[in-house]
Structures are given as C-alpha cells and as structure tokens.
Amino acid sequence: MVALGLATSAAAQAPATPAAQPPVNTFQKIQREGVLKVGVRADYRPWGFRNPQGEFVGLEIEMARDIARSLGVRVEFVPVVASNRMQFLQQGQTDLMIATMSDVADRRRVVGIVHPNYYSSGFNVIMPKSVTPAAWENLRGRTLCAIQGAWYNRPATERFGVEILAFTGVSEVETALEQRRCLGWIYDDNLIAVMLADASGRWKDFHQPLASQSDTPWGLAVRLEDRDSAWGRYVGGTIAEWHRTGKLLEWEKAAGIAESPFLRRMHDALRDHVRTN
Known part of the structure; x- marks a missing residue:
C-alpha cells in the first residue's frame, strides 16, 4: 500500500505531457x-x-x-x-x-x-554580343551573375568551373549585368528568350550564344x-x-x-x- 501511495504521489507530481496536436487539414x-x-x-x-x-x-x-x-x-x-x-x-x-x-x-x-x-526549362547565359564563347568550357574561371537559390548555380559551378556572383532579386542582377560586373547572367533559357525578344530593345546588345543545359x-x-x-x-x-x-x-x-x-x-x-x- 505504501509503495502504491508513493507511486501515485510521484505520478501526481510528474509534469503533464502535452497532448499531441492533430495535423492541420490544409484543404x-x-x-x-x-x-x-x-x-x-x-x-x-x-x-x-x-x-x-x-x-x-x-x-x-x-x-x-x-x-x-x-x-x-x-x-x-x-x-x-x-x-x-x-x-x-x-x-x-x-x-x-x-x-x-x-x-x-x-x-x-x-x-x-x-x-x-x-x-x-533549362539554363543558359545571356551576355554581351562582344563575348562569343565557343563552348561552356570557355567560361571556366569567369564570373557570372545569378539569382540566389537558383538550382542551376551549383551544376554550372561544378561542371563548367564558373564563379557565381549571386543576388537576391532580378532587378539587382539586371543592373549588375548592364554595369558589366559579370561576364553574363546564368538564367532560365526561356526567360532569356523573352528578354532578347523585348520590344523596348533593352537587351539588343546581348545574345545567348551557348547551347542550353539540363532541361x-x-x-x-x-x-x-x-x-x-x-x-x-x-x-x-x-x-x-x-x-x-x-x-x-x-x-x-x-x-x-x-x-x-x-x-x-x-x-x-x-x-x-x-x-x-
């Protein structure tokens, strides 16, 4: 009886275990x-x-x-x-x-x-028309602008040895590219096509000379x-x-x-x- 009393007392003093919260039904x-x-x-x-x-x-x-x-x-x-x-x-x-x-x-x-x-989409590089690399391998050691967190930053670095200068937003990269802070911008190939077709002519002095990678x-x-x-x-x-x-x-x-x-x-x-x- 004493042992039972001690056990009961200890159980009463033990902190209550929080009840598990049911998972949220998002729908x-x-x-x-x-x-x-x-x-x-x-x-x-x-x-x-x-x-x-x-x-x-x-x-x-x-x-x-x-x-x-x-x-x-x-x-x-x-x-x-x-x-x-x-x-x-x-x-x-x-x-x-x-x-x-x-x-x-x-x-x-x-x-x-x-x-x-x-x-x-795959990835490619938009760069000034004055830059005409014959292959991706020619970009080894060169700096490319990029968006932070883009999935292709890593494979481009590992496969082709490029250096990445990453920015948070698109406008920052556009400015850096126009200021020639990097050789080119590594980006989604379909978006590069949209940029090059821009009727405003903003990107008329740029091109996409390389083959797209990793669709x-x-x-x-x-x-x-x-x-x-x-x-x-x-x-x-x-x-x-x-x-x-x-x-x-x-x-x-x-x-x-x-x-x-x-x-x-x-x-x-x-x-x-x-x-x-």
Missing part, C-alpha cells in the same frame, strides 16, 4: 477561412510580376487565380524569391507555392512537389505533409486538367511566351482523343 483550413495564400514571384516577368498599378499578373498568377476560383475562395498573393519560397511554405505563411521552382531531388525532401509538373520540369508545391493529402491531390488533379484542356498553352500565349515543347507534349499526351460531335 479544410482554406475552405473554412475562405482564402488561399499562394507564394508567387513578383519579379519574374512574364510568369509572375507586378504591373504598373501594383497588381500581380502573369502566367503563374492566372494559375493561382484559377485554383482559388475553383475552390470558391479569395486568393492572397505572398511575394517570394528563390531563397525563401520553400521556407514560407514550411512555416505556413503560404498554402501553395507557384514560383518558377524546378523539380529537383533535394527540394522534394523539403516541400511536397505535386505531379504532374506544369512547366520546364528540368517545374513543380507546384504544397507542404511536405500535404503532398499525399486531399489538398495535394486536388492541386495535382487541377494541373492535369490544365494540360488536358490546353489551358496552360492558352495562358502561355497570353503572356507572350513562345510555345513550350513541354506544354505541347503534355497536352498531346493528356488531351481527349475521342470526338463526340
């Missing part, structure tokens, strides 16, 4: 709060940027609006950059990330990249724990529907982007081949 949270928080780029024309009125516009912005519309909720845009977009998602500052992120293995360990992928799909992301939940599956199904209907091709054209072979290939693979009329 239900979005519907309950009536708002979808999406991490997007504000400096990545024409995928995600602000127009002169300060409004978010671009291909990825249309994607976010469409998901919110299908859920019947309001969309809230949270501007992110390559160096913080995954952290914002992990910390719950966003429910979804549509921010030009390439789908690579190390990122899958951090956030829930949803399939199918929605876009694709890599882009992925939408949810929190890692949401990837296989109702929320992750809803997003994945929406992407598949965009490919099936050709909606992504339509948004791409409206944004003034040359047709992506990846989008054409995905649409042809998923579109309805049965004629009903």
